[in-house]
Amino acid sequence: MMQIELRKVTPDYIEKENWEASQIWEKTVTIHKGEHLHIVAPSGSGKTSLIHFIYGLRKDYSGSVLYDNTDIKKLSTESFSVFRQNKISIIFQDLRLFEDQTVKENIEIKRILDPYHKPEAITEMAKRLGIEKKLNQLAKKCSYGEQQRIAIIRALMQPFDFLLLDEPYSHLDDENRKKAMELIYEECEKRNAAMIFADLKALDFLKNEKIIYL
Numbered sequence: 001m002m003q004i005e006l007r008k009v010t011p012d013y014i015e016k017e018n019w020e021a022s023q024i025w026e027k028t029v030t031i032h033k034g035e036h037l038h039i040v041a042p043s044g045s046g047k048t049s050l051i052h053f054i055y056g057l058r059k060d061y062s063g064s065v066l067y068d069n070t071d072i073k074k075l076s077t078e079s080f081s082v083f084r085q086n087k088i089s090i091i092f093q094d095l096r097l098f099e100d101q102t103v104k105e106n107i108e109i110k111r112i113l114d115p116y117h118k119p120e121a122i123t124e125m126a127k128r129l130g131i132e133k134k135l136n137q138l139a140k141k142c143s144y145g146e147q148q149r150i151a152i153i154r155a156l157m158q159p160f161d162f163l164l165l166d167e168p169y170s171h172l173d174d175e176n177r178k179k180a181m182e183l184i185y186e187e188c189e190k191r192n193a194a195m196i197f198a199d200l201k202a203l204d205f206l207k208n209e210k211i212i213y214l
Contacts, residue, residue, distance in 0.1 A: 041214035
């Protein structure tokens with residue numbers, strides 16, 4: 001079964017006294033396919049950096065991030081890009097939407113790269129999250145909370161074994177958070193995928209996640 005291992009990872013920019021109490025930095029942490037992990041981290045502790053390390057966007061750390069015993073720093077850009085397309089999806093804290101494209105186009109871009117869902121799934125998910133009427137609107141004209149829901153649906157379009165979430169609900173009310181979380185749980189269950197959820201505090205609507213403090 002596929003796994004991700006963080007082996008004594010520490011960001012280059014964090015002083016030792018600031019990570020000694022961490023349950024992740026300079027520790028060995030293994031995340032198995034199908035596992036749900038909730039990472040709780042205050043601002044400035046490196047939460048987004050950790051997500052970017054796992055996704056391979058940044059390499060300014062010591063230690064190793066291993067995918068099935070392969071150090072991702074040793075993978076070529078091309079091979080790791082293909083790997084991400086099939087094995088790992090992400091909801092960025094800064095969302096990274098194409099503002100001058102429609103909501104539907106933003107979601108469809110991810111779906112057509114390696115289709116997991118049929119096209120009609122976009123409308124179905126948008127309806128569940130209350131943005132069905134926004135599908136033909138430019139992303140930049142949507143509120144930030146609507147944009148967060150767009151990013152969530154987009155991430156669920158591709159196949160994945162690991163789903164990374166970096167504060168995906170910061171601008172959603174409790175009801176919309178629960179709806180989005182239910183959808184994410186369903187999609188992870190379909191794939192038997194791991195969920196790695198990073199946020200500033202423990203969230204009471206999550207289900208039995210293993211909690212680790214950064």
